[in-house]
Amino acid sequence: MGLxxxxxxxxxxxxxxxxxxxxxxxxxxxxxxxxxxxxxSIPPAQxxxxxxxxxxxxxxxxxxxxxxxxxxxxxxxxEKGFIVAEWPPFAGLLNWEFSYxxxxxxxxxxxxxxxxxxxxxxxxxxxxxxxxxxxxxSTRQVTTSMDSKLQAAxxxxxxxxxxxxxxVLAALLGASLILGGLL
Amino acid sequence: xxxxxxxxxxxMRPSQVAVVCQRAGLRYRWFALASLVTVGATGVLQLLxxxxxxxAARAGSPALSLADPYGRxxxxxxxxxLVLAAIWSVMxxxxxxxxxxxxxxxxxxxxxxxxRQRIGVQIRRxxxxxxxxxxxxxxxxxxxxxxxxxGIV
Numbered sequence: 001m002g003l004x005x006x007x008x009x010x011x012x013x014x015x016x017x018x019x020x021x022x023x024x025x026x027x028x029x030x031x032x033x034x035x036x037x038x039x040x041s042i043p044p045a046q047x048x049x050x051x052x053x054x055x056x057x058x059x060x061x062x063x064x065x066x067x068x069x070x071x072x073x074x075x076x077x078x079e080k081g082f083i084v085a086e087w088p089p090f091a092g093l094l095n096w097e098f099s100y101x102x103x104x105x106x107x108x109x110x111x112x113x114x115x116x117x118x119x120x121x122x123x124x125x126x127x128x129x130x131x132x133x134x135x136x137x138s139t140r141q142v143t144t145s146m147d148s149k150l151q152a153a154x155x156x157x158x159x160x161x162x163x164x165x166x167x168v169l170a171a172l173l174g175a176s177l178i179l180g181g182l183l
Numbered sequence: 184x185x186x187x188x189x190x191x192x193x194x195m196r197p198s199q200v201a202v203v204c205q206r207a208g209l210r211y212r213w214f215a216l217a218s219l220v221t222v223g224a225t226g227v228l229q230l231l232x233x234x235x236x237x238x239a240a241r242a243g244s245p246a247l248s249l250a251d252p253y254g255r256x257x258x259x260x261x262x263x264x265l266v267l268a269a270i271w272s273v274m275x276x277x278x279x280x281x282x283x284x285x286x287x288x289x290x291x292x293x294x295x296x297x298x299r300q301r302i303g304v305q306i307r308r309x310x311x312x313x314x315x316x317x318x319x320x321x322x323x324x325x326x327x328x329x330x331x332x333x334g335i336v
Contacts, residue, residue, distance in 0.1 A: 007332060010332065011325075011328060011329060011332060014328045014331065015324060015325050015328045018324060018328060019321070019324060022324070027186075027187065029214065030184055030187060030188075030211075031187070033210065033214070034184070034207050034210045034211050034214065035187065035188060035207060037206065037210065038203045038206035038207040038210070039203070041202050041203065041206045042195075042199045042202055042203060043199075046195060046196075046199055049191075049194055049195075050191045050194075050195060050203070053190060053191035053194060054187045054188065054190070054191045057186060057187045057190045057191070058187050061186060061187070178331070
């Protein structure tokens with residue numbers, strides 16, 4: 001083999017797929033275990049701004065990674081001849097009877113869970129964390145808002161760690177595909 | 184780190200950037216070391232478990248020899264790992280310790296200014312090292328992916 005005989009399409013899909021999962025897992029580790037503790041070393045007001053900026057950027061990376069993962073995953077299966085342009089679209093090992101097919105199916109379920117959790121964080125919990133209070137707010141409303149923000153922050157942390165565990169499981173299942181699958 | 188922290192740093196004061204970089208760098212180096220050791224150890228284990236007959240049965244009959252692209256690609260990956268280890272060492276033993284500010288009450292304004300400039304230079308060197316590390320790691324990822332297709336070099 002060598003440069004002339006390489007399937008460049010498959011190589012590009014593989015690199016982008018691996019890179020996307022590395023960005024997803026690596027980004028989660030950096031956010032939770034490196035930037036989170038580092039944020040506590042600066043004044044709270046600045047820490048809040050830093051937290052918002054890093055989370056905004058990280059969420060962009062998360063959605064781009066999830067998009068790249070599913071698109072390149074589909075294209076790799078198509079390039080290998082497991083997805084075809086006829087009914088049923090699944091061919092070869094991409095069948096519930098084979099370990100390969102079951103592993104790919106579970107990986108897809110994990111991807112769906114990551115999308116659901118990502119949507120919960122982006123569209124439900126982040127707006128709650130960013131909610132601002134007007135000048136005529138009562139003490140009771142301030143307390144309720146603070147409780148709601150604390151609860152949202154705890155949920156974000158819990159969901160982020162769950163996502164990290166799910167992504168590591170997906171990477172393990174993906175690596176097993178070269179050996180025929182794990183399930 | 185490069186994509187997330189760099190973006191947040193733009194809205195922070197230089198003194199806070201130094202504190203955050205120092206704290207983040209302290210933890211980052213252990214995660215980076217653990218990743219490097221894991222990559223190196225699992226790479227060696229995979230190489231030891233590699234069955235030459237099974238390898239030859241793959242498409243293109245790759246071989247673990249310098250006469251074959253597969254063998255040369257494995258060698259290139261080992262070299263890239265050594266480059267990453269060298270960058271890690273430079274950051275851990277020289278650049279990161281150099282970011283510690285050494286201010287004292289007896290310092291004159293000029294001396295304090297020199298110290299601030301020294302830390303600024305260390306932060307810029309750290310940035311360059313991190314970017315080089317990222318570029319080498321990305322290159323290694325691409326090179327590693329070609330092994331499934333028989334190697335590239």
